[in-house]
Amino acid sequence: MGLFSRKPKETARPDGALTFLTEAEAQQLRGLMREAFAERGLEVVVHPDHAVDAAGRRFGFWNAGAACHGQPRSTWPGLVREHVRRVLDDLDAPDPFQGLSPDDARRSTYARLYDLASLPTAEHHPYREFAPGLVEMLALDLPETVTVFPHEAVSAAGGWEPLHAAGVENLRRLPTEELVPVPVDGGGTFTILLGDSVHTGSRALLMPGLAADVAGETAGAHGWLLSVPNRHQVVWHMVRDMSVVGALNGMAGFAVRGYEDAVGPLSPHVYWWDGQHYEQLTQVHDGRIVIQPTERFLAVLEQLAAG
Structure with a gap:
């Protein structure tokens, strides 16, 4: 027997794309996402971890899956509809970076970790590798939303280094709960x-x-x-x-x-x-x-x- 235990986890087979869901759960989620977009008048092509509409916009499934995971299956349709509503409403919302001064940006920025596999548009945002599979990005934390900085917003706020320094300092100020x-x-x-x-x-x-x-x-x-x-x-x-x-x-x-x-x-x-x-x-x-x-x-x- 080796130093390290290898304990089997008795669960259904995890999905290949949405790994925190089982294959059956992921299939249900994809169907619910398609239905929720259709209810809002959008026909989408469904892929394992995202959907694409006729305009070429990509909609990831990761956050919707995270909201549903661990909840009763009977609640999933409502959770998915609410997720799609928020996503589509955000597309019509004002750009949170529009008119943001560098000082305001630094006050509301946090250095933040993300799972790279869950970011289908990672190339639109500056990031650094933190550990295998995890990347460090810059997130703007406003009362209504948390949004990842795209390249152009980082440049407008003075560049990665000063914004990153502010984001790290804001992390240090968080209380220990x-x-x-x-x-x-x-x-x-x-x-x-x-x-x-x-x-x-x-x-x-x-x-x-x-x-x-x-x-x-x-x-x-x-x-x-x-x-x-x-x-x-x-x-x-x-x-x-x-x-x-x-x-x-x-x-x-x-x-x-x-x-x-x-x-x-x-x-x-x-x-x-x-x-x-x-x-x-x-x-x-x-x-x-x-x-x-x-x-x-x-x-x-x-x-x-x-x-």
Whole structure:
């Protein structure tokens, strides 16, 4: 038996495009989306994760699926209709960046994490890779909506660097709502930061300072484990000894559940900071959590085991 458990998850087969839904759920969602657009007078061509209308506009299914996920199936038609209504109404709404001064933009901007696979028009927005599958973008947070900055709006606000600096500083000012240490086999813990803010998960961008500021946990020579299951959770473990094995096992299960069972899913994976970038340590295959340590991470485990 190896160091890491590979516990099967007894669920129906996940959909290939909308991975937090089963194949049957995703098919139902696609049908409901087609019907909801038709009710608003739009005929759309349905693809696995988006629809396209006659004008070539793309409408992603990710947010609608997230709203329906975990809710009774009987409520899905109403949830989808409301989602489509908001999307189409937003198309007719004034441009939130129109007339926005650079100072106003900086006050309302947050650096924010997104799942790259859920962004069919990512090329229209400036972004940086944060970890495999996760990207950092700039989001304008207004009372009625949160909107990702397109390239032209970033340029109008003074460019990426000053806007990004303001977005990171606004993340630092968020209050710490709930902090939960979770004991694991081997005597260690991993820590969960929870919050109602849609930007809580994006506070992962502040690591390792975040852990030091809110939990008094400082990084050592071997980095840390990190997961960002959804927009309301950040999870970490500082790697210091062999308790990292239990932490990785525990975080792997938690990340998948938090990704599948919450609004605003980001990533089901656990990552390790190796001193320069994040390496992905987990995979999900046919509903199974599979831990796949990289060579560099295995080398660290050997060092820790040797004392």
